Structures are given as structure tokens and as C-alpha cells.
Amino acid sequence: MPNSNFKGGLKIENPYPSNEIDLIRIPLPDKVVLPMQQRIGNQAIPCVSIGEHVLTGQIIATIDDDRCAPVHASISGTVTAIGNHVYAHQSGLKGLCVTIESDGKDEWVDTSIGCTENYKACLPLTIYDKIRISGIVGMGGAGFPTHTKMRLAAGCKNIIINATECEPGITCDAALMQAYPTKVIRGVEVLLHIIGAEKAIIAIEDDKQDSINELNKYCNNERIEIKVIPTKYTSGAEKILIKTLLGIQVPSGKFASDVGILCLNVATVVAMFDAVVENRPLISRAVTLAGSAIKEPKNFQVRLGATYDYLLSFVDLEEGSHKVTMAGLMMGINLKGTDYSVSKNTNCIFIDKAQESVVAQECIRCGMCNTVCPVELLPQQLYWFSKSENIEKAMDYNLLDCIECGCCSYVCPSNIPLVDYYQFSKALYKKQTQEKAQIEKARERFEFREMRLERNKSERAALMEAKKIALKEKMAKDRSQKEKIDAALERVNAAKIDNMEEDAS
Amino acid sequence: MRLWSELTLPKLIIWKKMQANFLNTNQIMRQVIYALVLGVGAQIYFFGLSVLIQILLGCITAVAAEAIFLRLRGQTIKPSISDGSAVLTAILLAISIPSIAPWWVIVLGVLFAIIFGKQIFGGLGNNPFNPAMLGYAFLLISYPLQMTQWPSEFISITHASETIFGLSSIDGLTGATKLDYVKTQLMMGASIKEIGSISVSQLWINIGFLVGGIYLLFRRVILWQIPISLLSGVVAMSSILFLMDSNHYASSIFHLLSGATMLAAFFIATDPVSASTTPLGRIIYGFLIGILIVIIRVYGGYPDAVAFAVLLLNITVPLIDFYTQPKVLGK
Numbered sequence: 001m002p003n004s005n006f007k008g009g010l011k012i013e014n015p016y017p018s019n020e021i022d023l024i025r026i027p028l029p030d031k032v033v034l035p036m037q038q039r040i041g042n043q044a045i046p047c048v049s050i051g052e053h054v055l056t057g058q059i060i061a062t063i064d065d066d067r068c069a070p071v072h073a074s075i076s077g078t079v080t081a082i083g084n085h086v087y088a089h090q091s092g093l094k095g096l097c098v099t100i101e102s103d104g105k106d107e108w109v110d111t112s113i114g115c116t117e118n119y120k121a122c123l124p125l126t127i128y129d130k131i132r133i134s135g136i137v138g139m140g141g142a143g144f145p146t147h148t149k150m151r152l153a154a155g156c157k158n159i160i161i162n163a164t165e166c167e168p169g170i171t172c173d174a175a176l177m178q179a180y181p182t183k184v185i186r187g188v189e190v191l192l193h194i195i196g197a198e199k200a201i202i203a204i205e206d207d208k209q210d211s212i213n214e215l216n217k218y219c220n221n222e223r224i225e226i227k228v229i230p231t232k233y234t235s236g237a238e239k240i241l242i243k244t245l246l247g248i249q250v251p252s253g254k255f256a257s258d259v260g261i262l263c264l265n266v267a268t269v270v271a272m273f274d275a276v277v278e279n280r281p282l283i284s285r286a287v288t289l290a291g292s293a294i295k296e297p298k299n300f301q302v303r304l305g306a307t308y309d310y311l312l313s314f315v316d317l318e319e320g321s322h323k324v325t326m327a328g329l330m331m332g333i334n335l336k337g338t339d340y341s342v343s344k345n346t347n348c349i350f351i352d353k354a355q356e357s358v359v360a361q362e363c364i365r366c367g368m369c370n371t372v373c374p375v376e377l378l379p380q381q382l383y384w385f386s387k388s389e390n391i392e393k394a395m396d397y398n399l400l401d402c403i404e405c406g407c408c409s410y411v412c413p414s415n416i417p418l419v420d421y422y423q424f425s426k427a428l429y430k431k432q433t434q435e436k437a438q439i440e441k442a443r444e445r446f447e448f449r450e451m452r453l454e455r456n457k458s459e460r461a462a463l464m465e466a467k468k469i470a471l472k473e474k475m476a477k478d479r480s481q482k483e484k485i486d487a488a489l490e491r492v493n494a495a496k497i498d499n500m501e502e503d504a505s
Numbered sequence: 506m507r508l509w510s511e512l513t514l515p516k517l518i519i520w521k522k523m524q525a526n527f528l529n530t531n532q533i534m535r536q537v538i539y540a541l542v543l544g545v546g547a548q549i550y551f552f553g554l555s556v557l558i559q560i561l562l563g564c565i566t567a568v569a570a571e572a573i574f575l576r577l578r579g580q581t582i583k584p585s586i587s588d589g590s591a592v593l594t595a596i597l598l599a600i601s602i603p604s605i606a607p608w609w610v611i612v613l614g615v616l617f618a619i620i621f622g623k624q625i626f627g628g629l630g631n632n633p634f635n636p637a638m639l640g641y642a643f644l645l646i647s648y649p650l651q652m653t654q655w656p657s658e659f660i661s662i663t664h665a666s667e668t669i670f671g672l673s674s675i676d677g678l679t680g681a682t683k684l685d686y687v688k689t690q691l692m693m694g695a696s697i698k699e700i701g702s703i704s705v706s707q708l709w710i711n712i713g714f715l716v717g718g719i720y721l722l723f724r725r726v727i728l729w730q731i732p733i734s735l736l737s738g739v740v741a742m743s744s745i746l747f748l749m750d751s752n753h754y755a756s757s758i759f760h761l762l763s764g765a766t767m768l769a770a771f772f773i774a775t776d777p778v779s780a781s782t783t784p785l786g787r788i789i790y791g792f793l794i795g796i797l798i799v800i801i802r803v804y805g806g807y808p809d810a811v812a813f814a815v816l817l818l819n820i821t822v823p824l825i826d827f828y829t830q831p832k833v834l835g836k
Contacts, residue, residue, distance in 0.1 A: 239834060252835040361530045361588060362630030366777040367728060370784065375834040380782055381826065398833045414530045414630075 006240050008374040010233045010407050012168045014207075015329065016290035016350075018297040021171050021210065023179040023286055025301045026314055028102055032074050032305025033341040034060070035087055036096040039143030041067025046098050052079045055109035057281050059133070060098055069135040069145040069344075073100055074283040074303040076107040088326050088340040090333040097341075100305070111279040119276055124154075124194045127276055134275030135282045135344075140173075140236075140265035141327050143345040146272060150195065152255070153262035159191055159200035160245060160256075163266035164229065164236035166205060167328035170348045172286040173266050174208045175299035180270055181214040187273030188224050195262060199223045201245055202266070205231040233330065234374040234405045238263050252401050267347075287311065288348035291325075293318045308338040308349055317351065325350040330406040361414040369408035369418065375401050379408035383418050386425040391432060394425050402426075528726065534589030536726045537772065538596060544713035544768065545600055551706035552656050555604040555665030559611050563595030566615040574624040590629045594618050597637035597772060601765060601812075602644065603655045605668045610651050614640040634819045635779045638812040645807060653808055655682050682707070684764045685808035691753055703762050711767040718771025727775040730787035735770045736761065738795020746803060760799055769798065769811040779819045786822075786829035794818050 036044045044061035048054055054073040062070035077100045085097035111134075119127060132147040140162060161184075165173040177184055188200045202219075204212055206228045215226050227245060234240055239250045241263065248259055256263045264272075267286065274280040283304055290297035295316040302311060308324075324335040326349055338351075369379035378397055385394035399422065408418045528536065548556045571591040575582045595615050602610060618640030626632045645652045656665075667673045684707075721727045739760050746754035760766060765773070774780060774794050781790040794814045801810030 243834065249835045252833065254835070359584065361584070362628065364530055364533070364590075364630050364777050365780070365782050366533070367782045367787075370782060370831070371728075376831040377833060378783060378826070378830060397830065398836065401833050401835065413528055413533055 006244055006374055007376055008372045010372055012233045014168050016169045016297045021175045023175040023299050023301050028075055028106055029306040029310045030102050032100050033085055034071055034098045034305040035343050036061050038137055041065050043096055044068055044071050046082050048079050050079055050082055055107050057111045058109040066148045069137050072135055072281045072283050074305050075100055075102045076105055077102040111281060117277055119190055127194050130276055131272055136271050136275055137344050138265055139267035141345050146268055153257040156195055156197050156262045157260045159197045160263040161202040161266050161269055162236055162263055163202055163204040166233050166236035167330055169290055169329055170288050172288040172299050172347050174211045176267055176270060176286045177211040178214050181218045183270045183273050184266060185218050187269035190273060190276055192223055202226045203229055203241055203245055207231040237403050240374050287342060287346055289315050291351040292353050293322050293351045302342055305341050307341045321354040323352045323354050358415045360416045363414055363416055368411040372407040372411050375403055377402055379418055383421050386421040391429050399425055531588050533726050534593050536724055538593055540717035540721045543717050544710055547710040547713040552604045553660040553665050554662040558666060558669055559599040559604055560596055562608055562611050563599035563615045564592050566612045567591040567595035567619055570616050570619040591619055594636045598640045601641050605656050605665055606651045607671055608669050614644040617643045630778055632778055635776050635815050638815045641812040682808055703759055707763050711762045714767035731775045731791040732770040734788040734791030735774050735795040738792040739799055742796040742799035764809040765811045774815055781822050781825045783826055783829040786825040789825055790818055
């Protein structure tokens with residue numbers, strides 16, 4: 001039975017409360033830097049060259065990979081650079097980016113391909129394709145291409161729209177729902193049509209009363225249910241949300257689509273609606289700007305590729321040294337500086353005053369982490385095995401089921417950054433399995449070579465044998481011939497002797 | 506792959522940890538020490554201020570031993586000393602031994618607890634055994650005479666300190682604890698009715714620790730599973746014996762309010778480092794300690810059983826933890 005609740009989790013108050021949530025449109029940026037890499041999958045390959053004039057909505061990079069979506073120009077202007085730029089990732093790795101300088105006109109390319117405005121008359125395949133070429137990816141943070149997700153989920157019975165936004169401090173989804181409640185509802189209707197699902201549930205936490213009211217006002221489809229769930233952190237994690245709403249546990253190592261469920265973020269649904277019905281590819285998104293160094297938290301609808309510095313020029317930023325966090329305070333990442341640009345999965349940028357850091361102490365196995373883990377792991381055991389790099393034992397304790405939500409780190413009285421240890425262990429596990437696979441492959445190759453050499457040897461031996469026999473036969477034949485010749489010669493000689501004797505006589 | 510030194514806590518967590526109502530490890534240790542005040546107060550009321558001398562001696566030894574060993578292990582001394590765990594171990598041991606025991610008893614006990622109970626395993630968080638109870642077991646086996654001579658009445662501070670430092674002796678004023686007395690009498694064939702009931706001092710000391718323990722439960726410093734299951738274990742085992750023969754076995758109430766039952770339930774068995782960590786595991790762990798306490802008290806050769814019961818269950822913790830893992834979502 002669905003019980004609207006789950007074990008563990010945390011009630012966390014919003015660290016950056018604001019009086020009102022509003023989606024603010026800001027002027028076009030002068031310059032955008034568009035990253036080619038989107039979370040997982042291959043890097044998209046640019047199909048424009050430096051100096052080329054591009055129009056808004058024009059595809060500037062694409063690749064034939066299911067885990068990657070095309071990238072569109074988010075403003076019209078001139079491509080000024082195609083080169084490496086630091087990505088908003090903890091590693092600080094550089095990756096390929098396309099830089100476009102605006103011409104200030106925002107001229108659009110014709111994007112009305114496939115005439116999906118009247119989506120009910122379209123085949124689902126046509127709409128998938130439309131979603132694919134519109135570059136829609138999961139906008140809650142994962143950045144997984146939506147068309148692939150939908151294709152995998154074809155024939156699903158239930159659709160869940162994740163509007164929980166449980167990470168404390170982020171309000172961009174709430175702002176989006178208040179600004180475009182009809183787009184949300186109609187977007188879900190499009191989804192219901194394509195997937196052919198029986199019903200869709202929009203899950204939303206009970207602290208977003210304004211968004212709930214707006215959605216309720218416009219929802220008159222009995223196949224769409226707006227479900228209000230208690231505000232509790234990690235309610236929005238896919239597997240936990242599914243358990244909360246439907247009482248179904250997604251088996252370990254499987255995905256929602258394996259149990260007949262499609263789970264999409266609400267911002268993704270809006271982006272998909274824009275793409276399918278309004279012929280607008282994904283070129284902008286809502287971003288929350290907040291933090292202790294920002295006076296009033298704000299939500300901006302901003303073109304992709306706009307730089308952080310450009311966004312920050314629209315808020316009151318306090319002077320001083322700052323800490324920059326992207327994608328949330330619990331699960332997000334710390335960035336060095338603000339030299340980054342908004343990508344498809346940038347849901348928030350938090351600028352905080354620099355704090356003194358806390359020192360981790362020894363784990364005293366108090367078990368607070370057990371009580372808050374939403375997937376009911378034993379975090380302190382995992383920590384113990386991760387620390388000693390005992391990966392096998394960590395796997396016994398279900399390391400791979402960890403969703404890295406950070407609840408355990410949050411309550412740890414010894415201030416241990418537990419999730420970092422798990423990420424480390426997972427990386428180590430991956431490396432070890434890869435190495436194991438490589439060793440296995442090398443072994444197979446070696447064994448095959450040995451086998452081949454052996455086979456060659458035996459083949460050669462057989463050949464030699466055959467030759468030998470042939471030679472022997474030949475020799476035998478030769479011998480018999482020689483014998484014949486000898487016999488003949490003897491006969492001749494004998495005849496000669498006879499003749500000589502006759503002559504003599 | 507990142508290096509350990511680069512590990513960082515997400516910012517909200519740091520932010521939250523700055524808040525006053527959020528306990529960190531040092532505060533947890535301090536809360537436990539505060540919660541001991543009532544029970545220790547009762548001890549002082551009945552036995553005199555000599556309890557404080559023992560605590561002081563224990564604390565000084567503990568901090569010194571910890572500092573020296575941290576130095577030998579090449580660790581930074583200050584953060585580890587200030588976590589309060591060594592002081593807590595010393596206090597727990599000091600209040601478990603007779604308040605007039607000679608000074609070297611507590612010093613040796615604490616040295617053993619800190620060095621062999623904790624530091625050789627790698628310090629706080631790595632010790633498989635409860636250090637205080639390891640120290641207690643060491644003392645009880647090595648110096649049974651000194652460990653069983655409890656003051657039978659209130660002893661003034663001057664008199665007590667003279668005894669502790671070996672300047673005089675107070676033979677006439679010492680004796681075995683009620684628990685020990687009951688056992689000896691029962692062995693000699695007396696029935697429970699003749700021996701009498703719980704001693705007043707034991708009663709109030711146990712009530713003091715009970716109240717302190719309830720405070721810790723409310724502050725969420727300790728979780729409910731171990732204390733409740735331990736007390737249930739004591740009640741279950743003693744009830745079975747009592748129902749079998751009420752003449753020769755003491756009642757549950759006697760076991761609950763005698764010896765170190767309450768201290769064990771709320772302060773010793775709940776030591777998180779050496780206890781089981783899974784929710785079900787904690788219940789099994791506590792319950793078995795409770796049962797063992799009664800069994801060792803009734804059939805064993807020692808006056809109280811907490812130390813041995815706790816140490817025996819410490820050994821089983823990895824096994825208990827492995828078999829009581831909670832069911833992971835989706836498995």
C-alpha cells in the first residue's frame with residue numbers, strides 16, 4: 001500500500017527563505033558558452049565553424065548516441081570560439097564548448113519540423129524524434145536524454161511527474177509551475193498520449209502551496225492526479241518517490257522503466273511541451289540564485305550558456321570571499337569561482353559567504369546515519385569498508401544501492417563526509433571491475449593464442465606426416481621402378497653376355 | 506580519482522553543524538558525562554566524597570595516558586584529547602570500583618583501559634571492546650580483594666583519602682556489596698526472605714543513573730533499543746528463575762535496582778563504538794547482555810556481572826551486525 005512516507009530522510013528547513021517565488025525573465029546575454037558534454041554519453045560534435053552566423057534554435061552540435069542530445073544555439077549571432085573551457089564539475093575538467101557572441105536580434109531559425117503542434121494526429125515515433133532533435137534532457141540534474149528515457153519506458157502504465165524539488169533552497173521548479181501551470185498540465189497530456197499510460201501523478205511537496213493551487217486550478221483531466229506529499233528531504237529521489245506514491249519497490253540494479261513507470265522532472269515536461277507543441281527546442285531554463293551572500297533569492301528564466309557572472313549581475317551580491325555550489329546543498333558540487341556557464345541541468349547556483357570548515361573526527365558508530373538513510377543501508381559500515389578500501393565487503397553491504405543523498409553526512413556527529421567515501425568506493429569498484437574484465441579478456445586472448453599455436457603445430461605435424469608418407473610411397477614406388485630397371489638392365493646385360501658368348505663361339 | 510585530503514562536506518551540512526542544537530561527537534561525550542551527575546551524586550551521598558578522588562585520579566591518568574600514546578602513534582594530541590572520550594572512560598571505571606580502593610587500582614585500571622582497551626586498536630572508534638569494562642575486568646581478575654571491599658557506611662573525606670593513599674586502613678567499615686552478600690547467603694542455603702531486600706544506597710544510585718539515562722534518551726544521545734532490551738533481558742531471565750523457585754532466586758526488581766544494572770543499561774552497553782549498530786542488532790545485543798548479567802550474577806563466581814556480560818557481547822557484534830542488516834530498498 002502506498003503510505004505517502006518512507007523510512008529515514010530528513011526534515012530540513014529552507015536555508016534561504018524568500019517572501020515570494022517568481023520567475024524573472026532577464027535580457028539576452030551578450031555571449032553564451034555552450035558545453036558539448038552533457039553529463040553522461042559522448043560529447044556532441046560541433047557542426048558549425050568559427051565565424052559562422054547562427055540563428056536561435058539552430059542545431060550547432062549533434063552526435064548519433066542515445067545518451068546524448070543535440071545542442072542548439074540559444075541566441076542568434078556569430079560563433080567566435082570552439083575550444084576547451086572548464087565545465088561546472090567538481091573535477092575541474094575542461095571540455096569542448098562553443099561560444100556565440102550575440103547580434104542582439106534573437107532571430108529564430110524555422111523549427112517547425114514534423115508539424116507536431118497537433119500532437120494527437122502524430123505517431124509517437126514522430127514525437128520521439130521531435131523530442132530528440134529538440135535536445136530535451138532531464139532537467140532535474142541528471143541530464144539524461146528524454147527521448148531515450150521515453151523509448152525505454154514505452155508501454156508504461158504509470159507516469160510520475162517529479163515536482164517535489166526536495167533539495168533545500170531550490171525553488172526553480174516551483175517558480176516554473178507558478179508561471180506556467182497550463183504548460184505543465186498540457187505537457188502531461190502530451191506524455192499520456194505518446195506513452196499510452198493509464199494515468200499520471202504529479203508529485204509535489206506540501207510546502208509549495210502556491211504551485212499546488214495553480215496546478216489544481218488548471219487540471220481538469222481525470223487521468224492526471226496531483227498528489228501532495230509531506231515535505232521531507234530525499235522524497236524526490238526516483239526510487240523513493242515511486243515507493244511513496246505507488247508502494248512499488250524498484251529492484252536493486254534496475255530502473256523505473258523496468259517496473260512500468262516513467263518518471264520525469266516537471267521542468268523536463270515543460271521543455272518537452274515547448275518542443276512538441278510550440279516548436280521551441282531547449283534553449284533556456286529556470287535557475288535559482290540564492291545563498292547567504294545574496295540578499296534575496298531569485299529565479300531567472302535564462303538562455304542556456306549564459307555565464308554565472310552575467311546571472312549574478314542581476315542580484316545583490318555581498319562583497320567578500322564566496323563559496324559557489326551548483327545543483328543543491330545536499331547533493332550538489334562545490335565549484336571554484338564563477339567562471340562557468342548555465343547548462344541544461346543547472347537548476348541552481350548558490351553563493352555563500354566563506355565559512356570555516358569543520359574537521360572530521362573518528363566514527364563512533366553511533367548509528368544516527370542508519371536512522372536517516374532512506375534506502376536503509378548501514379552507512380557507518382560502508383564507511384568502515386570504504387576507508388579500508390575493502391570493496392568486496394562494501395558490496396556485501398549494498399554499496400551500489402546508495403543514492404548519495406547526503407542524509408548520513410548531514411547527521412554525522414563526527415562530521416565525516418560519508419558520501420565522498422562512497423563515491424570513492426564506487427569509483428574504485430568500477431575501476432576494479434574494468435580491470436578484472438580486461439584481465440579476463442587478456443587471459444582469453446592468451447589462451448586463444450596458445451590454442452592457435454598448438455593447432456598450427458599439430459596441423460604442421462600432420463602436414464609433415466602426410467608429406468613423409470607421400471615421400472615414402474614415392475620412394476617405394478621409385479624403388480620398385482629401380483628394381484624394374486635393374487631387372488631390365490640385368491636382362492639386358494644377360495642378353496649382352498649371351499650375345500658375346502654366342503659371338504665368341 | 507580524488508585524494509582523501511580533498512574530501513569536503515557539502516555546505517549545508519557545515520552550515521547546520523554551526524547551529525547550537527546540533528550535537529557533535531565532543532558534545533555527545535559531554536552530555537553523557539553530565540547525565541552521570543545524579544548517579545554519582547547518590548554515590549557521594551552514601552559513600553562520601555572519596556568517589557570524587559577516584560574520578561579525579563582516573564581522569565588525570567586517562568588524559569596523560571591518552572596524550573602519551575597519541576604522541577607515540579604520531580597523532581595530533583589536542584583534538585583527540587578534547588573529544589572527552591578518555592575522560593568518560595575514566596569516570597565510568599572510577600564509579601564502578603569501590604570508592605575506597607587504593608589509588609593504584611584506579612590508575613592501573615585506567616591505564617589498561619586506555620592503552621589496551623583503546624589506543625592499541627587505533628584510538629576512538631576502533632576499539633572492539635568497551636574500554637572501561639575491559640579495565641574493570643582486568644582489575645577484578647587481578648585484584649579481587651581490593652575490588653570487592655565497598656564502604657558499608659558513609660566515610661569522611663579525610664578518612665577515605667588516608668585509606669586510598671595507604672596511610673591507614675578502615676577494616677571495620679568495609680564489606681561486600683548487597684549483591685555479593687545475597688549470593689553468598691543463598692549459596693549457604695539461606696532463603697531470600699531471611700536475607701532481606703535491596704539496600705537503600707543501591708536503590709538510589711540506580712535511580713540516579715536511570716534518571717540520567719532517560720535524559721540521554723530525550724536528548725537523542727543514545728537510542729532506545731539497547732537500554733530497553735537490556736532491562737527486558739534482565740527482567741525476563743530473573744523472572745524465569747524467580748518463577749522456578751522464589752525462595753532461592755531474587756526477584757526482577759532486586760536485579761534491576763542492584764549492582765550496576767542501570768549504569769550498564771544506559772551508560773555502558775550503549776557505548777556506540779563497541780555495540781551493535783543495526784536497529785535489530787541493538788535489540789539482540791542489549792537483550793543478551795541482560796540475560797547474561799542475571800546468569801553470571803546467579804551462577805558465576807563474581808559479585809557483579811556487567812563487565813563480563815558486556816565484553817562477551819562485544820565479541821559477537823560483527824556477527825550480529827552482519828545477520829541483522831536492514832532490508833535495503835529494492836532488494
